[in-house]
Amino acid sequence: MFRWLVGTIALSMVATQALAADPAEIHVGYLGHSGVKSKLSLVEQPADNDGVAGARLAIEDNNTTGKFLNQHFTLEEVRLKDGEDVAKAATELAGRNDYIIADLPADALLRAADALRDRGTVLLNAGAIDDRLREQDCRANVLHVAPTRTMLADALAQYLVWKQWKRWLLVVGSHDRDKLYADALRRAATRFGAKIVQERTFEDTGGARRTDSGVTLIQRQIPVFTQQAPAYDVLVAADESDVFAAYLPYRTWDPRPVAGSAGLVPTSWDAAQDQWGAVQMQNRFMKLNSRRMTALDMQAWTAARMIGEATSRTNSGDPKKVFAFLKGADFSVAAFKGTRLTLRDWNLQLRQPILLVDGRMVVSVSPQEGFLHQVSELDTLGVDRPETKCKLQ
Amino acid sequence: MWRRCLLTGVSAWLAAITPASAFIAYVSNEKSNTVSVIDTDSWTVTRTIKVGQRPRGIEFTRDGKFVMVAVGDDDTIQVIDAKTQQIVDTLPSGPDPELFAQDAAGKIMYVANENDNTVTVIDLEKRARIGDIQVGVEPEGMTISPDGKMLINTSETTNMAHFIDTATRQIVANVLVDARPRFAEFKRDGSELWVSSEIGGTVSIIDPVKREVTGKITFDIPGLRREAIQPVGIGMTKDGKTAFIALGPANRIAVVDGASHKVTKYLLVGQRVWHMDFTPDEKYLLVTNGVSNDVSVIDVAAQKVIKTIQVGELPWGITIAKP
Structure with missing residues (x-):
C-alpha cells in the first residue's frame, strides 16, 4: 500500500514536470475560398496555395521564436467549396483554433465575423480590400491586414502627382469591383490634385482568356479603343476583374504609360521587393514553397506574424x-x-507603405515624400480618422 | 628629476614625429562592391579595393594585420591584407554573412548567417568552420562581452538578444527587445548591453547579469516623423560616458549620456546613417551615410561634424586599425 502510494506521488510529480515543460499551444486557422479565376497573364496565375503559403512561413518563423519562449504555433487550413456555408465552416474552424486568418470575399467575411462574434474569435482579414469592411460594415472582431482600395489608389495617385502626370485617362471595367476601384481612384485624384480628363468603360463581353492567335486581335482592338482621347499624361485602368488592363501597355493610341490594374501597379507586396532586409524572407519563402511570394502570401504572412x-x-x-x-x-x-506597421485604432486596419511595381521591379514606395500628416504619414493613404464611418462594436 | 626631464623630452620628441591622427579606415560600400580606404590624416580616400558582392560587415583582425569583410551575396568573408591592401584569402562563413564578432585573442570568429537562422563558428587560424548555433529568425547583431564569456546575437524577426555561452556554445538566455534588433554593444566594464531596434525605434539597455531589459532610450526629433527614426549603429567611448547612436533615415547621430541614458544632442550627418567606428585615440568618430554615399567625421570632444568624405555607393560598415 505504502509503496503504491509512493509510486503514485512520483508519477504525479513526473506529470507535473511534464506539464510545466509543455509549450503553450497557439492554434491558427486559415479560411480560404476555392476556385481561382484564370488571369490574362499566364505568369500571374496564382498557385493553389496562394496566401496560405505565406501563413505557413510565418508559422515557421513564429515557431523559431517560440522555441525560446516555450510557445508552439500550428496552422489548419480550410478551403470553402462553392455554395458551402461560411458561417458553419468558420464556427467549426474556430472550435479548434484561437484565431482565423481569412481570405474571403467581403460578404462571406462579414458572415464569418458575425458567426464568431459571440465566441470572441478574432478574424484577420488577409484578402479583402473593400473599404466598406473598415467603414460602415466594420466589425470589432476583425483586423484588416490587406490594404484597402483607397490605400492602393492613394499610393498610386501620390506617385503620379509627384511625377507630374496629373492628367489621367480613366478606363473602368464593367464589373462591380472595377467600379469600386474607379471610385477609389476618383477620390485619390481629387485628394492629391490630379485631373481625370475623360472616363471610358471597357465592357466585358465574355469570351475565352486564351486563344491561339489572340495577340493579333488585341493589337487592333486596343488602339481603336484608346483613340481620340483628350490630352492626357497617363492611362489609369480600373480592372480588378482582369478583363482588359493587361492588354493596354504598348498598345494605346497615344504613347502613354499605363497605371492602376496594369503597368505601374500599387500592391502590398511583390516578388521583386528586396529592400529593408526583404531578401532573407523572399529566400525563406522560396525555400519553403518553391515559388515566388505574392501580395496575398505576404498579407497572410503578416497576419500570422502579428x-x-x-x-x-x-x-x-x-x-x-x-x-x-x-x-x-x-x-x-x-x-x-x-x-x-501599426493598427488604426478606429477601424483596426493595418497601416502600411504600398509598393508600386511594374512586374519586374519595385518602382517606388508610397507614401511619397512631401505628403505630410499630423499623426503618421502612412495615414495619407486611405480613409483617415476624421472621415471614417466605422463604429467598432 | 634629471630622469623625469629626459623622459618627458623623449616622449615629446616621439609625439612630434607621429602625426596625431594617422589612422586608416576601411569602409564597405554595399552597392559598389568595393572597400574605400580612408587616411585619417588627410581625410581622403587613398584607395578603392574591389571586393565580392554586397560587402557589409567589416572588421580588422585583432592583430591589425588583416581586414575581414562579409560579402553576403558571395556567401563568404574576404580577407584583405592591410599592408598590401589586396584580398588574400576567404573564410567559410556559411550563406549570406552580414555581421561578425571575434574573441579577444582573435582566434575564433562568430558570423551571423541571415538565411540560415544560425551563427557560424570559425577557427580563424585554421580557416575552418567548427560549429553552428541555432538562433532566432534572421540573426544580425553580434558582440562579445568584455570578459569573453558571453556572445550576444540579435535576431531581426524573432526580436531577441540571444545570450550564448562561448564555452559551451549553448544559448543560456533570450531577451525580448523591440522590433528588428540590428546591433549590440557592451559597455567596456561589462555593466550594460545596448541593443538597437531599427523598426521599434529604441535602444534597449540590458543588465547582462539579470539578463533583462532595465531601460530604453527613445528619440524625439522635432519636425521628424516617428517612423523615420531607426536606430542602427552604436558607438561608446571606452570610459562608457558617452554613446553615439546612428538613427538611419533620420540622418542624425544621437549623443547619449552613458550614465543617465538621456539624449543630450542630435548631430546632423549624411542620409541614412548606418554604422560607425572611433579612431583609436577616440578623437574622431567616423560614420557611414548610405544614401548620400559619404562618411561624416565627428569631433568626439566637441560633438561636432567637422568633415564629409565621399566614398562608394551605399557605404555600410567601417573599421579603423587599432595600433
Missing part, C-alpha cells in the same frame, strides 16, 4: 490578452517595408 508578435510580447497563449495587445498602443510589427 499573432506571433503579440503572443511573444504578452508571453501569453490567451487570445483575449493577445487581441487586447494587438489593439493597444504598444503593438507594432516589422514586415520588411522599412517602417513599423
